[in-house]
Amino acid sequence: MKINTNFAVICICLLGFFSFNLYAVDxxxxxxxxxxxxxxxxxxxxxxxxxxxxxxxxxxxxxIYNRIWTSDKLNPYQTSIDDLxxxxxxxxxxxxxxxxxxxxxxxxxxxxxxxxxxxxDLRLQVGDTIYASFSGKVxxxxxxxxxYGRYVVLRxxxxxxxxxxxxxxxxxxxxxxxxxxxxxxxxxxxxxxTGPHLHYEIRYLGNAINPVKLIDFASGTPLEEDxxxxxxxxxxxxxELKALAAAxxxxxKKGDSLSVIARRYGTTVGxxxxxxxxxxxxxxxxxxxLRVR
Numbered sequence: 001m002k003i004n005t006n007f008a009v010i011c012i013c014l015l016g017f018f019s020f021n022l023y024a025v026d027x028x029x030x031x032x033x034x035x036x037x038x039x040x041x042x043x044x045x046x047x048x049x050x051x052x053x054x055x056x057x058x059x060x061x062x063x064i065y066n067r068i069w070t071s072d073k074l075n076p077y078q079t080s081i082d083d084l085x086x087x088x089x090x091x092x093x094x095x096x097x098x099x100x101x102x103x104x105x106x107x108x109x110x111x112x113x114x115x116x117x118x119x120x121d122l123r124l125q126v127g128d129t130i131y132a133s134f135s136g137k138v139x140x141x142x143x144x145x146x147x148y149g150r151y152v153v154l155r156x157x158x159x160x161x162x163x164x165x166x167x168x169x170x171x172x173x174x175x176x177x178x179x180x181x182x183x184x185x186x187x188x189x190x191x192x193x194t195g196p197h198l199h200y201e202i203r204y205l206g207n208a209i210n211p212v213k214l215i216d217f218a219s220g221t222p223l224e225e226d227x228x229x230x231x232x233x234x235x236x237x238x239x240e241l242k243a244l245a246a247a248x249x250x251x252x253k254k255g256d257s258l259s260v261i262a263r264r265y266g267t268t269v270g271x272x273x274x275x276x277x278x279x280x281x282x283x284x285x286x287x288x289x290l291r292v293r
Contacts, residue, residue, distance in 0.1 A: 013187065023254060065205070071139060071140050071175075072140070074153060074163070077205045082176070086228045086229045087231075089227070089229075090214075095180065095222045096134070098122070098164060100129065102220060104122075104123050105121065106122070109211065109237070110240060114289065119211065120210075120217075122217065126188050129186060130167065130183070130186065131182065132154055132178045132179065133180065134160065135177075137175060138172045138176045140152065141173070141174055148166065148192075150170060150193050151165035151167060152172065163200065163203065164184065166189060167187060168187065172185070180222050202214060207265055209235070213234060217228065246292070247291055250289070252285060252286055253286065256284065258272055258284060
């Protein structure tokens with residue numbers, strides 16, 4: 001059956017939006033909302049069954065992920081960067097900012113002292129609404145006490161997946177179809193978090209990409225509507241990951257000093273200070289962890 005893809009997508013968004021607002025106005029009418037959600041899913045499945053070239057260009061996720069779908073693993077794909085194509089075109093034209101108001105990035109993508117930060121942290125107020133960045137489907141809703149806290153993972157039609165973490169409340173359910181801009185959660189401060197913020201990740205086949213390479217968060221728009229993802233540029237942080245994997249850490253004991261530790265590991269005080277972003281005059285504490293290589 002041939003259908004107009006754009007028209008059907010609009011129908012999905014309208015039905016989803018209408019369903020959400022029915023629930024918000026009167027949650028006792030859940031049967032009506034459920035029927036609308038079922039209609040939304042049926043239209044979406046009809047779209048996926050349509051094998052026209054236009055559809056595959058706009059909904060490549062099914063082909064990319066080879067129908068792998070799980071709600072209990074963030075990265076079930078185990079696809080190496082080396083196994084990806086040299087370049088892949090990603091459609092970002094339908095992007096919606098996850099927050100209605102951007103304040104600032106409080107923590108960037110990259111190496112922290114002892115671990116790697118796979119996303120960006122966006123400042124928010126507890127209670128702020130979180131929105132889906134692109135159209136797609138809810139893959140994971142979970143809670144990690146020592147990590148993400150309450151979080152949601154969406155798989156998008158364009159082949160990307162996004163992670164939204166440290167949420168106070170989730171507004172969607174497993175396998176629910178969402179549109180770009182759909183409310184999916186309420187911001188919070190759950191899990192391993194030092195203050196209210198949204199931890200936001202963009203992934204492709206489980207591999208994280210620095211979101212600022214795709215998105216201008218200040219303006220709330222993509223840097224390019226058609227993003228060319230390449231191994232060399234999009235995944236340049238692989239060098240940092242390898243260096244971190246080879247890193248050596250030491251827990252300070254009684255009688256230790258920076259010079260004693262440096263001699264023990266065949267390095268210098270200056271090198272240890274650079275790795276840990278501390279001054280040579282810094283007094284180290286028993287039990288403190290230092291990176292020595």
